[in-house]
Amino acid sequence: MTAHIDKLDALNQHLSLHDKIISIHKTLSERYPFIVRIAIAIYDPKTGLLKTFIHSSDEHALEHYQAHLDEVPSLKAIIDKGLPRVINNFLTFEHSDSEHTQRIGRQGYLASYTLPIFNNGDFFGFLFFNSNEKNVFSETILQQIDIYGHLIALMVINESNIIQTLSAAVKTTGNITHIRDPETGSHLDRMSRYSRLIAIKLADQYQLSDDFIEHLFMFAPLHDIGKIGIPDEVLLKPGKLNHNEKQIMQSHSVKGRKIIDDLLKNFELEHIEYSCMLRNIIEYHHESIDGNGYPNGIKGEQIPIESRIVAVADVFDALTSVRPYKKAWSNGKAFDLLAELAGQTLDANCVNALLASKDEIDQIQQQFKENFYG
Incomplete structure (x- = not known):
C-alpha cells in the first residue's frame, strides 16, 4: 500500500x-x-x-x-x-x-x-x-x-445558495403566520444597498474585506425577522405605540435572534461563514451609541460594526419611505436628522459614510421605487 x-x-x-x-x-x-x-x-x-x-x-x-x-x-x-x-x-x-x-x-x-x-x-x-x-x-x-x-x-x-435558503425560510415563515410587515421588499432592496455603500466607504478604516461587505449586503435584509412574532395590532398600528406596545415591538430583536438560531440549527447551518455577523445584525441593530438602545443597552464600539452600519441604513430608508403612521421625508430632511443623531443614537462614521454617498443613494431610490400595486 x-x-x-x-x-x-x-x-x-x-x-x-x-x-x-x-x-x-x-x-x-x-x-x-x-x-x-x-x-x-x-x-x-x-x-x-x-x-x-x-x-x-x-x-x-x-x-x-x-x-x-x-x-x-x-x-x-x-x-x-x-x-x-x-x-x-x-x-x-x-x-x-x-x-x-x-x-x-x-x-x-x-x-x-x-x-x-x-x-x-x-x-x-x-x-x-x-x-x-x-x-x-x-x-x-x-x-x-x-x-x-x-x-x-x-x-x-x-455559499450563496445557503443564504438564499435562509432568506426563503424566513419569508415562508412570515407567510405561514400571516404576519404583514409594512416594510416592503423595495425597502429591503434599498437598505441592503445603503448598507453596502456605507461598508465600502468604511472598508479601509475598519479593514473590511470584500467578502465581509458582500455578506453584510446579503444578511442586511434579515435584520427584522423577529417581527414575524409581533402581533398585527402592534406591528400594523397606524398611530403611536403605548408603553406596553412599544415593549412588545422592541422584543423583535430578541425574537429574531432566537428565530435565526433555530433556523441555523434546524438547517444544520450553524457553522456557515459570518454566522456571527448575521446574529449581530439581527440582535443589535437597535442598539444606540449612547447606550439607550435595546435589547441590551450596549454602547459605542461595543456594538458590532455590522450592526451600526445596518442601523444607519435602516433608519434612513424608514425616514424616506411611507409608513402607516407617516409620509415619506425628503432626502435632505432625512440627512439633517441623521447628522443630528450622529454620535448620539447612530454611529458618526456610518452616518458620514452615507452622507458622502448622495449620488449613489439617488440611483438606488430610482431603481427600487415602491410599487403599491404589487
Missing part, C-alpha cells in the same frame, strides 16, 4: 470560503507557480453591477470595486459569447479605457484566464486566474485549471 497525501484535504475542514480558496491556490501554484492570484467577482442581476468578492492573494489590485457589466465590454463579451477568455499578454490591453483592465495592469499581471460562473444556467459571476508571466495559458494547462475553476465556482455558489 502506498501512502498518499491529499493536497486538497483542507476542503474537508471547517474553514472559511476565503481560506479554502487560498488552499486551492496553494495547491495549484505548486504545479503552476506563475498563477499568483485567484479572484471571484459576483453579479447582482437587479442592478447589473459586477462586484469584487473574494481573492487568494495578499495583493489588493481590485478590492472594494464595482462596475456595471455594460461598462466592462471585455467581460460582457465573455457572457455574450458564452466562452472563457484567455489573455496571454496584457500589453495588448494597455490602452483600454476600462478601470478594471487598467487596475489589473497596474498591479503587474501579464496574463489572465477568465471563467464565467453560471448557477443553473443563470450568470453568477466571474472567476479570474492571474499570472505574473505572459504566454503561459496553453490549452493543456487550461484543461487542468478548468477542474479547479469549477470546484471553486461550486463552493461559491453553494
